Amino acid sequence: MKNLDVLAAVLVIGALNWGAVGMAHVDLVALLLGMRFGQTSGLTPMVYSLVGLAGIYQAIFWRGIQQRWKERSPAASRA
Numbered sequence: 001m002k003n004l005d006v007l008a009a010v011l012v013i014g015a016l017n018w019g020a021v022g023m024a025h026v027d028l029v030a031l032l033l034g035m036r037f038g039q040t041s042g043l044t045p046m047v048y049s050l051v052g053l054a055g056i057y058q059a060i061f062w063r064g065i066q067q068r069w070k071e072r073s074p075a076a077s078r079a
Contacts, residue, residue: 005065008058014051 017028027037029047058065 002068004057005068008054008065011051011054012058014048014054017051 014029020026020028025037029044030037030039033041033043033047035041
């Protein structure tokens with residue numbers, strides 16, 4: 001589960017993409033896939049879907065994620 005937690009956290013960074021779109025008119029997903037703002041490809045829906053699923057996972061399981069990471073941290077093992 002910890003690996004899934006890390007993957008979801010990385011994908012949730014997609015929220016930064018929406019901030020960049022809103023504030024600077026820059027689409028980081030398009031840039032990542034070598035396209036211009038507003039262009040899409042067959043990979044675009046997959047990227048956005050993964051980001052959305054990561055957000056849902058984080059929202060539903062955030063307490064469990066915190067607990068797992070707290071239990072396995074070096075500070076927790078010393079206490």
